[in-house]
Amino acid sequence: MGLSVEFIGYVAAILTTAAFAPQVWRTWRTRRAQDLSLAMLGLMSSGNALWALYGVGVGAWPLVAANVFTLTLVLMLLAMKLGQRPAAPAPVPGSVAALSVAALASQP
Numbered sequence: 001m002g003l004s005v006e007f008i009g010y011v012a013a014i015l016t017t018a019a020f021a022p023q024v025w026r027t028w029r030t031r032r033a034q035d036l037s038l039a040m041l042g043l044m045s046s047g048n049a050l051w052a053l054y055g056v057g058v059g060a061w062p063l064v065a066a067n068v069f070t071l072t073l074v075l076m077l078l079a080m081k082l083g084q085r086p087a088a089p090a091p092v093p094g095s096v097a098a099l100s101v102a103a104l105a106s107q108p
Contacts (some may be wrong), residue, residue: 006062013066020073033081041078045071 027033048071055063 009060009062010065013062013069017066017070017073020070020077024073024076027077027080031080031084033077033084036077036081038078038081041074041081045074045078048074 023036027036048067052064052067052071055061055067
């Protein structure tokens with residue numbers, strides 16, 4: 001493979017891996033992972049692991065590097081998602097629970 005093609009691979013690896021960094025940072029900072037899809041994280045981590053193995057098999061090191069690093073970021077998100085307790089559902093407007101919450105909020 002020519003140097004320019006490999007350079008394109010490394011630039012692509014950096015860009016696609018960097019795309020996950022803001023989500024990891026935001027989730028870490030806010031400590032909120034409830035909006036992240038467990039299915040997406042599971043599929044993405046499986047795909048990244050398989051792409052990394054494929055890259056090793058064909059000797060495509062930019063592919064390996066990008067997918068190992070992205071897999072690390074996705075696993076961090078997955079750990080935050082699984083380590084978070086589910087949020088309680090919001091009360092249905094007009095229900096006894098909603099009226100109780102409203103009554104408590106209006107007390108001095």
